[in-house]
Structure formats: C-alpha cells, structure tokens
Amino acid sequence: MGAYRITGGNPASGEVQISGNKNGALPCLAATLLTDDPVRLLNVPDIEDVQVMIKLLENLGSKVVKEDANTYTIMSGGRNGNLKKKLVQSVRGSILLLGPLLATINEVRLTPPGGDVIGLRRLDTHFIGLSALGASCLINEEGEIHIKSEGSRLKANDIFLDEASVTATENVIMASSLAEGESIISNAASEPHVQDLCRMLNSMGCHIEGIGSNRLYVTGKKKLHGCEFRLTADYMEAGSYIGLAGATGGQLLLKGVDPEQLRMIRLGFERIGISFVADGPSSILVPKNQKRILAKEVGGHTAKIDDAPWPGFPADLLSIITVCATQMEGSILIHEKMFESRMFFVDWLIRMGADIILCDPHRAVVNGPSQLLGSELSSPDVRAGMALVIAAACAKGVSVIQNIYQIERGYENLCGKLQALGLAIERDV
C-alpha cells in the first residue's frame, strides 16, 4: 500500500511547479471518445487517477501513446470493450464515460463509480441531464447504471440541473456536443475544469457559448474532429502548497499557476492569516513572514470559511485550510456545506493535539495555535490525506501516514516535490 514517514519541523521553502488539473484531465480524457481522430493532451498530471482513466479508455479499445510523463495522444477504437469493474470502482472520474459513450454508441452499462468516501456521491443530476437529451436512465437489477438513447442521435434540449454538479455538467456537455440542435444547460457548474472541457470541445469543432458562467449553450455537431489541448494548472494542488508553506512558515514560489483561478482561495487563506502575492503572470509567492492570526468578521465576531460551487471557496480545500488554521492564533469556524462526511478526518488532527470542536458532520471550530505531535495516521481521502501530510510537517516528532494511494491519486510526485522543498519525508513502498 505504501506509507510516508515524515519528521516534522522543517519549513517548506523554495520553488514548486504546479501540475495540470486532475479534475480537468479526467473529463478531457473521456472526451477523446467523442471523435475517431487522434487527440493530443498536454500538461496531463502524472497521477494514479489518470492512469486508471487511461486503462479504462484502453479497455474500450482506445490506442494511447504516452509521449512523455505529461503528454498523451489518444485515438478511440470501437468503444465496446469490457470495462474492468475494479477500475471503474476506483475513481469517481469513471462516471465521465457515460456522456461520451451515450453520444457515440447509444447505450452504456457502468458499475457505479468510486472516488473519495466523503458523503453520498449522487447520480440524480446526471440522470436529469442525460434523460432531457432523450436517454432512459436507471439502475438495473445488477446494480449497474444503464443508459440508453431512444433514437440513433440524442436531441438537444433546454435543461435545468437540480444542482451545479461538476461531473454531471461535464457529462451533459459531452453528450450535447454530438446531439442534434442547440442545448441550453442552466444551473451548470462553471469550475475551471468544466471550462477546460468546453474549450477542448470547441477546439474539436463543437460550438459552446457561456463558458465560465452557469448557463451554457452547446450546439451539437454530427462529428467532432481531433485537436491538441493543454490543461490548465491544478488550483487544488496550488491551494495545498499555499497551505503547506503558510502552516510550516516557509517561503514558497508556486510556478505555472493561473492567479485568476486563485482569487477566492486568496480570500480564504487571508482569513487564516496567510497571504500570497503575484510574481509575474503565472507564479505566486507565499512569503515567509505571515500574520498567522485567524481573522475576525467586521464587528469582531468569529470568522468562518465555508465552501460553495465555483467561484466560491472550493470544497476540496476545506481539509487543507482546517489543518493550517490549527497553526494560527485565534478561533475560526469551518463549515463544509457540500459533502456530508468530509469533516470526520479532524479526529486524526485531534489525536495529534489539535484543539478542534466538531460541532456536527458539517461544522468544526478550530482554536489555535496547537503544537501537533507526530502520530500513526491513515489517509481517508485525497485531500484529508494531503492535510495530514501538512499536519505531520508541522508536528513535533515522526508521523507515519498509511494508505497513501489515497493521496497520490491526486498529487503528482508528492514525495519528490516535498523533498525538494526541504521536508524530511520518506516513502516506504
């Protein structure tokens, strides 16, 4: 399974190159199924989730050429191979095969996907969107998702999603890209990875307007062609390194980021006394000397950090900011509004010596600063796992983190990057 052994106390300092967006790579890989032409993807992060998604494409007959660690050329095949159940169940991203397969071969049976166990991962929004395009959607007696289109081509529609679900929006966009007519997708998710997917589809000949907003206009085409597309930076990885530098008191230059994607993240980190500044068009600097004081609301009340769909503070950074808050002076409320079980990981931090009151599954009050102590830990999900790495880097003594598959599925070369920043981390295979 692998484990990290981390001796805490070293500030994370130096320079780090931020990789391509995990949650952008997964839909863009799935979108290669929408054409018979080769598609070249650049800046693909070299992470476990991407490897699984590539194996799934190969299961479906795609020919995948890995040019280097972060560049792939992919050409779809018959799209009719057997998807290995274990692979489908190991990533949430496998759900993204629904849209392109429905649009190209009209019928899909898929074992429900995996991904982090952080609360119910509902399918309803996917079903609402795909059924509006003319598909029947159900869970069959074998427990599989079974989706079938009535005609040979999906029909565009005016679609209103019941929530701004990221992967559901991506599935509906991909299915609409080959449907007949113009679809309107309202209450659409607009995260940078959804935008990446739209831009990739436009470079494949689709016509999508409203990119970055919550209403998308997708004019479907009979055929899409190949393209070359470069993924944007992973703002969740960037947020994780901002937190690591701030919590350990290091000075860190993050390269290859898009500062425009970090505006809400900047406000969130400022609430816990960590700031960063732009350093050219695609770098930011987290300085060494930080306030390290948890902010108060105007009027002197305890401040809060809560998550929301884009452009709100990302749910995937709540675990990270929680652990960083334990190193700052004062009190703050962390309110996880989107996932039901993501906050339970704070038990690990409490065990390490953090002063956190878990009020209910959604809300935790952090009182800081606390001296954390090295412990035996296990990563429950990708972001809580990274949060535990930050906790271990701040702690006195040695921590061992088990189940690191659940971290490495989302962070490229984590151990190597952290060693280069001066952390005392070893990876046991």
Ligand SMILES: CC(=O)N[C@H]1[C@@H](OP(=O)(O)OP(=O)(O)OC[C@H]2O[C@@H](n3ccc(=O)[nH]c3=O)[C@H](O)[C@@H]2O)O[C@H](CO)[C@@H](O)[C@@H]1O
């Ligand atoms: C592979 C992938 O891309 N995974 C991401 C994707 O998962 P995924 O697409 O599965 O997540 P969804 O956007 O569907 O929903 C995430 C959670 O937020 C809730 N919700 C969603 C929308 C909304 O307006 N209100 C609301 O409360 C949902 O009920 C659910 O509990 O988006 C999540 C939310 O950014 C991220 O955490 C995941 O990393």
Ligand SMILES: C=C(OP(=O)(O)O)C(=O)O
């Ligand atoms: C929740 C996450 O991933 P997934 O949707 O793949 O489980 C995440 O990236 O934080």
